[in-house]
Amino acid sequence: MRLVSLHDKSEIEQFLRTNVYLHLYSIGDLDDFFWPQTIWYGGLTGEGLAAVALLYLAPSGPTLVALSEQTGATGELLESLKAILPGRFYAHLSPGLETALESSHVVRPLGAHYKMALRDASRLDGAEWPGAVRLGEADLDEVLEFYEASYPDTWFDPRMLQTSQYFGLREGNELVSVAGVHVYSLRYRVAALGNVATRPSWRNRGYARRVTARLCRSLRGEVDHVGLNVKSDNRAALRCYESLGFEVAASYGEFAIETRR
DSSP states (O other): OEEEEEOOHHHHHHHHGGGTTTSHHHHHTTSTTTGGGEEEEEEEETTEEEEEEEEEEETTEEEEEEOOSSHHHHHHHHHHHGGGSOSEEEEEEOTTGGGGTTTTEEEEEEEEEEEEEEOOGGGGGGOOOTTOEEEOGGGHHHHHHHHHHHOTTSOOOGGGGGGTOEEEEEETTEEEEEEEEEEEETTTTEEEEEEEEEOGGGOSSSHHHHHHHHHHHHHHTTOSEEEEEEETTOHHHHHHHHHTTEEEEEEEEEEEEEEOO
């Protein structure tokens, strides 16, 4: 296998579309909104492109994404990348792929996760969302305060409010629940939910389900594929998403990785 740098969006998209929900985030990252923060690598064989890996240069630190149903070729690609990866990064890897990096890197697991796909959108038809309102750039300060209090470890890029795909619920003058997107692309017709949270003192009242239902109804009219990532042991979140028509599409692990010294 030969390591190559990939720059042709159509070539990358063709490979990723072989399993849309496994690669949904990466498909969205082809959009011009995200593309400048991406570096793409491929493993090329005589039969063509056999594996793809993405290095996403987020403000909080780089994230390596390497996902595959057939991990052999992707493991080879990771072996080839060892010498040029950053000294410290996060990674989203299909089960078993972390072993390709263990000889040269310290690999710290951050938990097993699921990729979920909105497969039964009919369940949204019976979902209600009283009080859920669309949020925009004018709400940025309020949203930032909300995440600081409710979900300080989340990854939130203020630019995402430009998508108009963030919804919130207020009680009085306080923003108590928000659901939004990590990835949203009209060009590639995909969206990935993210930054779903409720203020601690208002949890267990169904607010997250309401704002998520409202968000999904909005996305359903704009894109063809809606997915999300969730920790596999987050039973409350899984029940919420399953009640809205999401199903588990794949498993993967998240890791904190740094070069051995």
